[in-house]
Amino acid sequence: MLILSIETSCDETAVAIIEANEKTPTSFKTLASVVSSQVELHAEWGGVVPNLAAREHLKNILPVLERTIKKAKIKLADIDLIAVTAGPGLIPALLLGVNSAKALAYFYQKPLVGVHHVAGHILSAFSDNEFNFRVKKSDFPLLTLTVSGGHTQLIYTDQPFNYKIIGETQDDAAGEAFDKVAKILGLGYPGGPIISKLADKYIKENNIDLVELDTQPNDTSVKKFFPRPMINKPNFDFSFSGLKTAVLYYCQQNNLTSNKATQSLPERTSLSEVQGKNEGFYKAHKSTPSKTEVSDEEIRQMNIAQVAFEFQEAVVDVLITKTIRALKKYPSQTVSLSGGVAANTRLRSKLENAVKQQNLQFKVPPLSLTGDNATMIAVAGYYQYLYHKQNNTLNIPQNNWQTLDAQADLKLSPQKINIENY
Ligand code: KG4
Numbered sequence: 001m002l003i004l005s006i007e008t009s010c011d012e013t014a015v016a017i018i019e020a021n022e023k024t025p026t027s028f029k030t031l032a033s034v035v036s037s038q039v040e041l042h043a044e045w046g047g048v049v050p051n052l053a054a055r056e057h058l059k060n061i062l063p064v065l066e067r068t069i070k071k072a073k074i075k076l077a078d079i080d081l082i083a084v085t086a087g088p089g090l091i092p093a094l095l096l097g098v099n100s101a102k103a104l105a106y107f108y109q110k111p112l113v114g115v116h117h118v119a120g121h122i123l124s125a126f127s128d129n130e131f132n133f134r135v136k137k138s139d140f141p142l143l144t145l146t147v148s149g150g151h152t153q154l155i156y157t158d159q160p161f162n163y164k165i166i167g168e169t170q171d172d173a174a175g176e177a178f179d180k181v182a183k184i185l186g187l188g189y190p191g192g193p194i195i196s197k198l199a200d201k202y203i204k205e206n207n208i209d210l211v212e213l214d215t216q217p218n219d220t221s222v223k224k225f226f227p228r229p230m231i232n233k234p235n236f237d238f239s240f241s242g243l244k245t246a247v248l249y250y251c252q253q254n255n256l257t258s259n260k261a262t263q264s265l266p267e268r269t270s271l272s273e274v275q276g277k278n279e280g281f282y283k284a285h286k287s288t289p290s291k292t293e294v295s296d297e298e299i300r301q302m303n304i305a306q307v308a309f310e311f312q313e314a315v316v317d318v319l320i321t322k323t324i325r326a327l328k329k330y331p332s333q334t335v336s337l338s339g340g341v342a343a344n345t346r347l348r349s350k351l352e353n354a355v356k357q358q359n360l361q362f363k364v365p366p367l368s369l370t371g372d373n374a375t376m377i378a379v380a381g382y383y384q385y386l387y388h389k390q391n392n393t394l395n396i397p398q399n400n401w402q403t404l405d406a407q408a409d410l411k412l413s414p415q416k417i418n419i420e421n422y
Pocket residue numbers: 010147148149150151174175176178179190191192193196339340341342343344345370371372
């Protein structure tokens with residue numbers, strides 16, 4: 001079965017063609033996947049501008065579609081199913097993808113399914129490095145940490161695909177926090193990859209022993225450089241806005257903010273959440289050169305790198321502590337990580353170690369499938385199709401081009417289906 005998929009929920013115009021081999025267990029082969037990123041365009045504005053994103057999708061969708069078909073060496077008429085991200089996302093951006101998919105479904109008279117963007121991210125973790133997917137019943141129950149620019153959710157899937165959101169962010173998404181902290185430090189957009197690189201450099205230059213750091217007893221009463229919001233709360237929700245503010249105050253106190261970031265930021269009120277002016281600098285790592293050997297600007301850059309590292313440690317700490325704690329209430333066979341922030345090397349390796357210590361299977365997408373792409377939407381589209389098929393709802397009006405709607409706040413609903421017992 002050939003599946004064509006379209007993803008335009010944010011700032012990536014993506015099209016993929018995959019082949020589903022419906023033997024058991026079902027496997028998927030990616031024939032072609034093209035992603036056209038608008039990152040450079042939005043970088044100028046420090047974030048995604050919905051109407052600009054829609055304009056770019058309009059410009060890009062046909063060239064991206066053409067390239068994908070050419071790469072896959074197929075004809076559009078050979079496609080068996082069309083899948084498109086129906087939500088959640090930016091509505092002007094989603095509309096471009098949904099309307100393009102509807103036009104194709106109408107013209108070629110193919111079944112069309114709307115896919116939940118996060119269902120795609122969850123399935124991205126089932127890809128190997130050659131972009132072949134295999135989903136086995138024995139991989140479930142599955143606990144997924146989805147962390148991106150728009151989402152931070154812990155999702156428990158006891159059986160395919162009975163999704164249950166067991167925790168989510170109460171304010172900023174993890175990726176959004178990375179982006180905002182990068183903005184405070186004047187590092188550019190998107191902030192996640194920049195902070196991550198800077199933190200890696202800091203780890204290397206200061207010979208930080210991560211194994212030692214991670215094997216220290218996790219005494220949550222010991223004050224950390226930056227706060228770990230909600231880490232001790234018994235629920236599985238997250239909050240990153242207080243952490244971002246703590247970083248902001250710390251940077252303001254230590255002259256580390258970019259001018260742009262401070263212009264519209266609130267008055268400094270309290271420093272109670274942070275460790276205090278300059279207290280953390282140079283303390284932890286004796287190898288840091290003294291002030292006489294380096295210029296003030298070099299010191300400032302080192303301090304910025306330390307903020308990047310300490311902020312990343314705080315985010316990763318909260319995400320992993322809550323994920324591992326959730327396993328007690330939601331025993332799982334597999335833990336997976338997905339979404340744009342899953343590209344973060346520290347988060348990937350620390351979570352992998354923590355999961356393996358529990359003797360569980362760990363799944364994470366290859367780096368190129370952590371961000372938004374259409375391959376994951378095609379795989380999720382296949383299971384959406386199967387759900388309708390098993391419930392005899394494939395031909396009801398909701399599933400064809402006439403009534404499929406883009407929905408900015410589409411909810412992830414449980415869709416139990418039978419997959420073979422492998
Ligand atoms: O999944 P994605 O491409 O788009 C959304 O659905 O939001 O995620 C984008 C987010 C951005 O906030 C970006 O800064 C973050 O993922 N990100 C990272 C890294 N790479 C991308 N965050 C932390 N570390 C990274 N290496």
